Amino acid sequence: MSRRTALILPALFVLTLVGIALAAPLLDLANPVRQDMANRLAGALAGSPLGRDEFGRDVLSRLIWGARTSLFVAFTAAAIACVLGTTLGLIGGWFKGIGAFVAIRSAEIILCFPPILLALLVVTLLGPGAGTLILVISILYLPGFVRVAYAQVLATRAMDYVEAARALGLPTYQILLKTILPTIAGPVLVQLSLAVAAAIVLESGLSFLGLGVVPPSPSWGLMIRGARSTMEQAPMLLLWPCLALTLTILAINLLCDALRDWVDPRSSAGPKLRLIDRVVPGLLPPSIPDATLEVRDLTVEITTPAGLIRPVDGVSLHLAPGETLALVGESGSGKSLTATAVMGLLPPEARPFAVTVAFVGRDLFGMAERERRALRGDRIAMIFQDPMSSLNPVMRVGEQVVEAIRAHRPVSAKAARAEALALFRRVGIADPEARLDAFAHELSGGMRQRAMIAIALANRPQLIIADEPTTALDVTVQAQIVELLAELQRETGAALVFITHNLGLVAEIADRVAVMYAGQVVEQGPVAEVFTSPRHPYTAALIAAVPEPGRDPVGIPGVVPQPHAWPSGCRFAPRCRFAAEACGVPVGLVETGSRAVRCVRADTLGALAPPAPRAAEREAVAGASNVGAPLVVARSLTKTFHRAGFFRQGPGVQAVAGVDLTVHRGEALGVVGESGSGKSTIGRLLLGLIPPTSGTVQFEGRDLTTLAPTAWRAERRHMQIVFQDPFGSLDPRRRVGAQIEDGLRLHGLCPPAERAAKVRGLLERVGLDPAYASRFPHEFSGGQRQRIGIARALAVEPRFLVADEPVSALDVSIQAQIVELLSDLRRDLGLALLFISHDLPVVRQLCDRVVVLYLGRVMEVGPAATVLDQPRHPYTQALASATPRVQVADRRQRILLPGDPPSPASPPSGCVFRTRCAFATDLCATTAPPLEPAADGRLIACHHWQALTP
C-alpha cells in the first residue's frame, strides 16, 4: 500500500462514519429507544436488517445513534484538550521561565493516574453522563498535547531559522504562527487522532461498566454490556457493536500511523530495498604480490528510486606495507563508500563488484563472510569520523576495547583488560585506569577518538582505514590525533588509508594521494609531486581553493553532480576551465610512472598553475582604510549559562567572561578559538539576541540591553546574522523567496509591488538564479543555502553582519566561493562583519583585525596579518601552528597543546590558559594577566609575552 492510500483509506472510513453519525436524525431509522418486547431478540425484520435487542429495540438504529454519542463525546473532548493543551504548551515552550515550568509539570501530574480510575473518581462525584465524560476525557488527554507542543516548541526554537526570524525583528506572535505552528501542526494532529481513539475506548469502557452514557441512550459500550447477558442465545447482538467499535478504533489508529509517517518521513520503515548480495569473485589473480591492499576496478551499485546509481565507479588503489595513502575529494565523491566496500561494511542495499580486492594477496570479495570477519578488526581495522556515535553509549569504553581483543585472540578477560590499559596509555589517554571504566559521554571528543584508535590498534592490524578521523575535532586536537596516528604507524608498520577533504592534512601525513571526483579516481601519485605540479584540472582547482599565506583562494564554480546526473564524458567538464570538445567522451585513467591522471588534455596542459586570484580582491582586503568610526562597542561583556530547571545548580557555565570588543564601520573582525571558547555566544550577544549577564553592548551609541521590545525589533534591520549549519538555517516549509522577503515586509523597506523584484535582485547579488525564489530549501546544496541565508540577511540592508562559522560545514571549493562573496559584499556595501571561524587562514584572508578567544576570554587581539603571521600569545602560537598547510615550505615547528580545554564551568585560576601553556609560572596560577598593548598595535593577555618574543 502506498503512503497515500495508507492515509486516504482510513481517513475516508472515519469521514463516512462521522457523516452517517451526523446524518442520523435525517435517516429513516427506527426509534433507537422504543422498546418492543414482542420482538425481543428477533432476527432480521422488515425495517430492522440487523434484528432487535433484548428489549426489542432496533439494532441498526442503536448502532448508528450509538456512533453519534461515542463520536460526539470523543471529538468534543479531544478538541477541548487539543486547543487548551497546545496553547499551554506553546506558551510554556516559548516563554520558558519558572511559571511555564510549573504549569507544564502540573499538567503532567495527571499522568500519574491510570486514566480509568481518575474517570471513576469523577463519576463518583458528578454522576454518570455525557457531560462528565467530556470533562474527564479532556482533562485526561490535556497533558499529552501540552507535552507534544512543549517539546516541539523547544526543539524548533533552537533551530537557526527561528533565531534568524528573531534577528529580523519578527514579533513573537508572528514567529509562533509562522514558523512554529506549522512544525507542530503535524505532531499535534497525530496526538489528536490518538486522543480521539483513546477517548472512544474510554467512553465505551465506562459505558460498558454502566458508568458512562446513561441508559436508555444508545452507546456501543452499553450495547455490549446489554448483549452480554444474552450472548448464548444471540451472539450477533454482541458482535455488531464489538465490530463497530474495533473497526472505528482501527481506522483511527491507521490514520494516526499514516499521519505520523506523513509528518515525519524518517519514522517509517519505508519501502526497504531488498537486494540479493551479488558478489562477483575475483576473476584475476592479484598482480602486485607484496601489496597490503590492492583494489582494481571497484564499483558500487545502489538501486534508488531515481534509478541505478554507481557512486563508486571503477576505482583502483594500491598500498604497500607501511605506506600512507590519502583519499581526498569533495563530499559526495565516493571516498567513504570505497572504504566501507573494502571493509565489507556496505549497507545491504549497496552491491560491490571488483576485478580484484586483495589484502596481502588474499581475495577479500571471494572469501566467505566468516573468513572476512576474522580479518576485520584483526588484520584490517577502521576508524570512523564521529567517535561519539561510533562508540556504544551504554557500554564502558574499556569493555569495547577488550571485546575487540577477545574477538580475535583467546586471551583471558584479565589479560585483555591489561592490554586495553596498555593501549589506552599508548594512545595518550590521561588517567587510563579510570578511563577504561568510563562511558563515551564522559570523555571529550579527542579522548573518544583516542579510544576508537585504541580499538582499531587492539590486534596490531596491517591495514588501518581512517575515514575523516579528525573532521569533527578542533585543529589543536586534530594535530594531536594526526601526530599519534603517524607515530603508531611508524611503530607498527601498518599501512594507512587516510580519508579526508583537508588537503593540508594530506600534505602532512600521506606518502601518496588519490584524488576522487564523482566516483572516480582522477589523479594519483606521490603527495609532494601531485601538490607541487598537479596534472588534473580538478586537483589544481582544489589546491587553489585552500587559503594559504600570500595567495588568495579561488573557489571551484558549481557543485559535484549527483550520481544519477553524471555527465557522459569527463565528469569534471561542467566545472573545468580547460574543458574542450575532446572532453565529451568518457576519459580513462592514464598511468605514467608513479603518476596517473584522468584527463584527455593532460598532455597538452602540462603542469598546471593555480588559477589567478581576482584582482579586485587584493585591494578590498588591503584597503582597510575604509574602516570608520566605532559601530558596535561591547564593554566587560559576560554571559553565564545556567542549567534549565527548577533549581539553579552549580556556578553555571561562563561562556563569555569580561570581553571588551569594538567593531568599526566597514570593518571585518575575525573571532577565532577552539569550540566552546564562546565565539557564537559573543556573536549573539553583540546582536542583542541574548541578554548579557553583565556588561553592555552599544550599537551606534544605543544600548541594546535597555531597549524596549518595539525599539529593539526596529533595530534589527541594522544588524543581521548568517549561521553555520546550512540545513538548519532555513525554514524547510517555506519558499526561499518568502523567507528573503520577510525582512523587507517587516521593516517596510520597499513598496509591496517592488518586493518580488527586490528579492530577485538579492538572489542575483549572492550569485544565484533569480528564478530560485519560488523553490524550497531542500532543492539546494549546502553552498547555495548559505548564499540564500546571506541574501535573507542582506535584504534589510544591515550595517553589521555576524557570520557564525558560515563556511565550516562546506567543502573547501565551496568555502572559497562563499568567502569571495562575503568579501565582495564588504567592499560594495561597506558592511561591518564579525566573522566567527576556527579556520585561521580564512580569517587571515578576509579580516582586518582578529580576536583570539580562549574559555570566553580574549587572549590576543590586533590586526589579522600581525596576529596570525607572528603570533605572540602562547595560545595563538599553538593555534597557528596546528593548522595544516598544503605547501611544505610553510610548515612551522608544530606546538602540540596537551589535553583539551578545561570546562568553562570551572575555569583555572589566574591565567585560564595555564593548564596547557608550556611557559606557565607561579604568577600565572594566581593572577589573571591583563590585556597589554604591544608596539605593533595589538593587545596581549600574557604575563610573559615580552620574554617570549624572539
Add this chain to the structure above:
Amino acid sequence: MLWLIRRVATAAVLAFIVATIVFLTLHLVPGDPAEILLSTGGSAPDPALVEDLRRQLGLDQPLWHQYLVFLERLARLDLGRSLVDDYPVAAEVALRLPRTLQLIAAGVVLSILVGIPCGVLAALNPGGAFDRLASTTAAVLLAVPVFVLGTLLILVLAQQLRLMPAGGYVDPLKDFPGFLVLVSMPAVAIAKGLAAVLFRMTRTSVLDVLSRDFVRTAKAKGLAPLRIAVRHVLRNALVPILTVLSLHMGTLLGGTVLIELVFNWPGLSTPLLRAVESRDYPMVVGIVITISGLFLLINLLTDLLYGWLDPRVRTS
C-alpha cells in the same frame, strides 16, 4: 547515587501530590459535597442525612484540618470506612489487592514474553512474512478494546467451544494449575495492548539501533552477528522499550477494572464499581489511591531500571 536519591524523592513527592489531588477532588466540585453525594436524579436529599454524612466524612471541620487528618490517616494506612456497610476500606483492599496483582503480573509477563521477542524477530527481517503478519496482528490488537476482547474470548472459547471456564478464581497457593487455567483468558485480554505496543516499539527500536554507527564499529571489530545483537543492539534498544512500558502501565492497570468484571475476577474491581454506583466516596478514594500508588511504584522501578540500562541518564 545522587541520581537514585533524586528519583526516589521525586516519586515520593508525586505520591504526595496525587494524594492531595484525590483529597481535593471532593472539594473542587461546586456545591456541598455531602449533598452531591446523596443527591439522586435531581431531588433534594433529606437534610438530616446530609448532616449525618457531613459529620461522618468530617466535612464539618475546616478544610486544613480535614486535610491533615486525611494525611495522618493515610500515613497509618487507614483509608477510612465504607459509607455503605461501615467496613474498613483498608481491610477490603488488603483482601482483594493480591488477586488484582496476580492478574497484572500475569498480564505483564505475558506481554513481555510475546511482545519483545516478536519485535526483535520482525526487525531482523523487516518487510518479511513474519513482520507483516505480526504488524497486522498488533494493529488489530491495539484497536480491540480490552473488554471487547475479553467478552469475545468468553463467547468463543467458553460458550461456543467450551474449552475454558467462563471466569472465576482460585488461590494460586492452593491450586496452581487451576489458577493458571483461570488466569489465562483474562491475562491474554489484559496483555494484548501492552504486547502490541511492546512489539511495535521493539521493532522500531531494534531497526533504529541496527543502523547506528556503533553497530558498524562492532562489525568493523569482526564480532559475530549474534554477539553484536546481544551485546550492542539489545541493550540500546531496550531503553525506549522501557519508556513505552512504563507509559503503558496506566492503561493496563485501568484495563484490570474492566477485565475483572468481565471474568468475575474477585479483585479490586468489584468493590470499586459497587462503590462508584452507590457513591461510596471513601471506598473509591481508598482504591484509587492504592492503584495510583501502585502505578507510581511501577514507574519508579522502570525509572531505576532505565538508569541501570543507560548510564547517560545517571549523570544528567
